[in-house]
Amino acid sequence: MQAPPFRLARPSGVGPFQDPAGRALRVDGDACCAPATGRQAERANRRTRLWELDSHLHCSIIGTCLSTHDLRKLVPRFKTLDRQHATDLEIHHAAVELAIEGGDGGKALHKALDERYATTIRRFATAADPEAVLALWNDARKAGDIPSAYWALITHPQATLDVRQAAFGELHMLSHLVGAANRADIRRLVALEDENAELRSKVERQQSRLHEMSTRHDAAIRARDEQIAQLTAQTRRDEPADAGTLQSEVATLRDAVAARDGRLALHTGRREAAEQRLADEQERVAVLRATLEDTLAQLKAVQAEANAMERTLDTASDEASFAGLRGKRIVYVGGRPGSNVAIRRIVEAAGGELTVHDGGFEDRKGLLAAALPGADQVVFPVDCIDHDSMNMLKRVCERHGVAYHPLRTASVASFVEWLARLAESGVAGGAAPASRFCLRHG
Structure with a gap:
């Protein structure tokens, strides 16, 4: 892209709103590039509203700071869209239009962003100059807290054009890194599918063994109960001299049953852990499969363009x-x-x-x-x-x-x-x- 989606900062050494030759320049367009006079001076010490920002920033703010789930609940209140059947892209487009237009829809988006990232906004409020704002942004970016820090920086009263350009550029490059990571995700998807198949087979074998053990354990318990009942009845009939021996045998049998119960509980816990791991792996495979489908669709488009270029030659x-x-x-x-x-x-x-x-x-x-x-x-x-x-x-x-x-x-x-x-x-x-x-x- 030859020109970034925002206005460039003034060259260093040039006076405010003058060209390099010293001639005064006409100022119009975005409020962030105009002198802080009149109503702009009143807004110098408060956070910038969403609809007051440069329209080129709205797409990155909506796409980064609000999830599609949140937008599906909010946007149809102000736009004629089918909440259930509208695509994610249509929802995003409508939200960007609301942010540009302002009005009730823009206010609702701004309120949703402020409520979601209230903690980060309070942390950024301690910054008294652009350098401090940029330092907080760099700390949050290193920690992976991109959405909340981006919203707090963009609307901060001390955020200059240079600070917003720096944050927008870094966010733009992060999107390229995510795209480059798709190739590694495809390789991991293949490996995870193989591992998933192996885990499924292992769980099935464990479930089969546990079922057999449970059946044998139930049969053994029934046999022991019958034997205990027989021994108890015999003890009542036998002489008192044999009571001590029978009680010892009953205690031994009960200890054996308790030991079997312990082993059964151990294998049951292992089976449940394996089932939970299998469910987690299946969820990861579903996410990677969706990423693979998006990547293949993009690859198909690129192949069509390459074929067209070959025919053009x-x-x-x-x-x-x-x-x-x-x-x-x-x-x-x-x-x-x-x-x-x-x-x-x-x-x-x-x-x-x-x-x-x-x-x-x-x-x-x-x-x-x-x-x-x-x-x-x-x-x-x-x-x-x-x-x-x-x-x-x-x-x-x-x-x-x-x-x-x-x-x-x-x-x-x-x-x-x-x-x-x-x-x-x-x-x-x-x-x-x-x-x-x-x-x-x-």
Whole structure:
């Protein structure tokens, strides 16, 4: 990603709200970048509200600090969503929109976050300057307490733009580390499945042995009870001189029964421990299997992109696949400068026209609405476009009847794979139906 999803800090040595030449700059946009005057000065000593934050931070806050279970209970109160059948991505997308809009939904989200992380917020309240806030964040990150510390830092009154950028960047890199760990999880899944099968077989054998032992033990107890009853009756009939011997034999038999009971209790405890371990392993296998399915789905998408790139390298196949672009106008929103250059060459080589808009980082967002009418297709990579630009793009495309398509990434491979799919479906140059599904936000 060429530009981070937040504004960059001022260069060192430049006065407040001046450029390097000393000229005054016009200040607008986020409250965190404007002078602390008027109403902003009143908020200088209190924590920032969720809807007062830069909209680029809402996605990371909702995804990191609130679980899907909590969002399913809260979001449908303010959005028209099916609590039971809505996907996790749709729930997340709706929560981000509530956080951006503010209102009752944003207040409910803010209250839920404050109640959940009240202890951490009180700990961060002792920080009197940005350095102290950043030190508390680093301590919490090393301890693995990421969600609560991230919410406490983002809303702290002493959290400057640099402090928020540092926390956001570290959280972003942690997501990459989690993705890289999936490969090791797959290997562990295979090993755990083998171990699970072995444990299941061992438990079955132990249960069989314990059942046999329990049967024999019950039979032995019944035999001993019968023998004890017989000896007791015989003792009553025999002379008093034999009473001591019979009592000794009865005590010996009872000791033997007690010893068998002890062994049975020991094996029963071992069996229950093995069953509990088996249940724990089965739960871990279920979690790893779900992770494996997500990884395989992503691998399938990457393979499709790789196959599309291989077909593109064949000149004859390239002309056949992209012939439908001739005379068509494609609008590409977002992306990276390097990839956009290669995509433009592909479209122009096929006889089409490509209009690129970066989604608002350098180009004005007002130009985006003006560029969409008259386009044949609108394409945007979901990993390089912000929520505001995406929502505005969808509304304008639906208003003008222009088909729009989300891409998995801003890579050339994702764009070529999309062209290949359009060519296979026969709608490369026609009015393809506009997709209402976003791979990142729902």
